[in-house]
Amino acid sequence: MSVTSDTGPVTLTPSGTGPVRYDPFEVGAMADPYPVYERLREEAPLYRHAQGDFWVLSRFDDVFRATRDYTNFSSAKGLTFIKDEMKILGLAPTFIMMDPPKHTALRRLISKGFTPDRVSAMEPLIRAFVRERADQVAERCAAGETPNIVSEYTSPLPTFVLAELLGVPPEDRARFDPWSTAITSGSMEEESLGNAVQAVAGLFGYFIQLLERRRVDPGDDMLSALRSAEVDGQRLSNWDLLGFCFVFIAGGNDTTNHMLANALVRLAQHPEQRAYLVAHPERIGPAVDEFLRYDAPVQGLSRTLTAPMELYGQTLPENAKVHLLYASANRDPRQYGERAHELDVTRDVQRHMSFTQGPHFCIGAHIARMMGRIGLEELLRRFPNYQLDLGGAVRTNSAFVRGYEQLPFAAG
Numbered sequence: 001m002s003v004t005s006d007t008g009p010v011t012l013t014p015s016g017t018g019p020v021r022y023d024p025f026e027v028g029a030m031a032d033p034y035p036v037y038e039r040l041r042e043e044a045p046l047y048r049h050a051q052g053d054f055w056v057l058s059r060f061d062d063v064f065r066a067t068r069d070y071t072n073f074s075s076a077k078g079l080t081f082i083k084d085e086m087k088i089l090g091l092a093p094t095f096i097m098m099d100p101p102k103h104t105a106l107r108r109l110i111s112k113g114f115t116p117d118r119v120s121a122m123e124p125l126i127r128a129f130v131r132e133r134a135d136q137v138a139e140r141c142a143a144g145e146t147p148n149i150v151s152e153y154t155s156p157l158p159t160f161v162l163a164e165l166l167g168v169p170p171e172d173r174a175r176f177d178p179w180s181t182a183i184t185s186g187s188m189e190e191e192s193l194g195n196a197v198q199a200v201a202g203l204f205g206y207f208i209q210l211l212e213r214r215r216v217d218p219g220d221d222m223l224s225a226l227r228s229a230e231v232d233g234q235r236l237s238n239w240d241l242l243g244f245c246f247v248f249i250a251g252g253n254d255t256t257n258h259m260l261a262n263a264l265v266r267l268a269q270h271p272e273q274r275a276y277l278v279a280h281p282e283r284i285g286p287a288v289d290e291f292l293r294y295d296a297p298v299q300g301l302s303r304t305l306t307a308p309m310e311l312y313g314q315t316l317p318e319n320a321k322v323h324l325l326y327a328s329a330n331r332d333p334r335q336y337g338e339r340a341h342e343l344d345v346t347r348d349v350q351r352h353m354s355f356t357q358g359p360h361f362c363i364g365a366h367i368a369r370m371m372g373r374i375g376l377e378e379l380l381r382r383f384p385n386y387q388l389d390l391g392g393a394v395r396t397n398s399a400f401v402r403g404y405e406q407l408p409f410a411a412g
C-alpha cells in the first residue's frame with residue numbers, strides 16, 4: 001500500500017529562510033504548523049518565544065522526559081504559557097493542575113470510574129447513538145443537503161458519552177458543547193478570554209445545581225459515586241468535585257471531536273488508506289493511534305520550572321514556562337523514523353504524546369480510543385466513499401488545539 005505525505009500549505013513561516021519563528025497565536029497558525037515544528041526540532045530544539053516569554057521543546061525525547069519529570073516540570077501553575085492563567089480563568093487548581101503526591105490520591109479515586117470493564121460496557125450504547133446519528137446524516141444527504149459532519153456527528157459523540165458518564169440529564173446536554181469550545185479555544189485576545197471566563201462560570205454554576213440534585217437523589221453515575229467518595233478519610237470538597245467536572249468537560253469533549261474530524265479529513269486526503277480501512281475494518285482500532293500521532297488534537301501544553309535548569313547550554317530560570325509541543329514530538333524522525341511525516345494507517349504506533357505521558361497521562365484515553373474506533377467504523381461502513389468540501393471547512397481558532405468547526409460532508 002502506498003502512502004502519501006502531508007503537503008498542505010505553509011502559513012506560519014516560510015521554511016528554510018531566516019531564523020525559524022514559532023508563534024501559535026498567528027492567524028492561520030494551525031492550518032499547517034508541521035513545517036515549523038520540523039524546523040524547531042532541527043534548528044532550535046530549545047526555542048525562546050521572547051514576546052510571550054516562554055520556552056518551547058519540540059523533540060520527542062525532550063517532551064517525553066519533561067512530562068515524566070514532574071518534580072522539575074510542574075503542572076501546578078497552569079497548563080499554558082499564558083501568564084496568570086489561573087487568575088484569569090478564576091480557577092482553583094483541579095487535579096490536572098496538581099503535582100504528585102496530591103494529584104495521585106485524587107487521580108486514583110477518579111480512575112475507579114474508568115476501569116476497562118466499565119468503559120467496554122458502554123460500547124453498545126455508543127454504537128447505537130452513533131448509528132442513529134449516521135442515519136440522520138444519511139437522511140440529510142439524501143435530501144440534497146451537505147451537513148456539517150462536525151456538528152452532526154463528531155462533536156455530539158463525546159458530548160453524549162461524557163454526559164452519560166457524569167449522569168447529566170438528557171435535557172441539559174446541549175449546553176455542554178459551547179462551554180467546552182469556549183474553554184479550549186484559548187487565545188490571547190480579550191474576547192476569547194472573556195468567553196472562556198463566562199464558560200467556566202456557566203459550567204461551575206450548572207454542576208453546583210447538579211451536585212445538589214445528586215445529593216438528594218443519587219444515581220448510578222460517576223458524579224454520585226464521587227460525592228460519597230473519601231480521600232484520607234475525608235469527603236471531596238465541592239471545589240474538588242467541580243474541578244473534576246471541569247477537567248472532564250474541557251478535556252474530553254473537543255479533543256475527541258477533533259480526533260475524529262482530523263481523521264476524516266486525513267482519510268479524505270488519502271483515499272488509498274481509506275479504502276484499506278474500509279476493506280479491513282478490524283484495523284480501524286489500531287489506526288486510531290496513528291491518527292492521534294499524526295494530528296495531535298492537543299498540539300502542546302506547558303509546564304512551569306520549579307528550579308533553574310540547564311537545557312541546550314542555556315540556563316532557564318525558576319518559574320520559566322516551558323511549552324511541550326506534543327504534535328511535534330509525534331512527528332520526530334528520531335522516534336518514528338524517516339517516514340514520521342507520512343500518514344500510515346498500518347503503522348504500529350507503540351507510543352505517542354497525544355495523551356501526554358507521566359502522571360497526567362489522559363485518564364480518558366481508553367474511552368477516547370473507543371469513541372474513535374466506533375465513530376470511524378460506523379461512518380466508513382455507512383459512507384465508504386464520503387466526500388468533504390475542504391474549501392468550505394472552518395478550522396477551530398486556537399493556539400492549543402487542532403481541529404474543525406465545520407466540515408461540509410457528502411455521502412459520496
Ligand code: HEM
Nearest residue numbers: 096251252255256259297301354355356360362363364368
Ligand atoms: C482524543 C481525545 C483526547 C485527547 C487527545 C486527550 C488529551 C489529553 C492530554 C494531552 C492530557 C494531559 C494534559 C497535560 O499535558 O497535562 C489529558 C488529560 C486528561 N484527560 Fe484527556 N484527552 C482526550 C479524551 C479524554 C476524555 C474522553 C476524557 C474523559 C472522559 C478525558 C479526561 C482527561 C482527564 C480527566 C485528564 C487529567 C488527567 C490527570 O491530570 O491525571 N480525556 N488528556
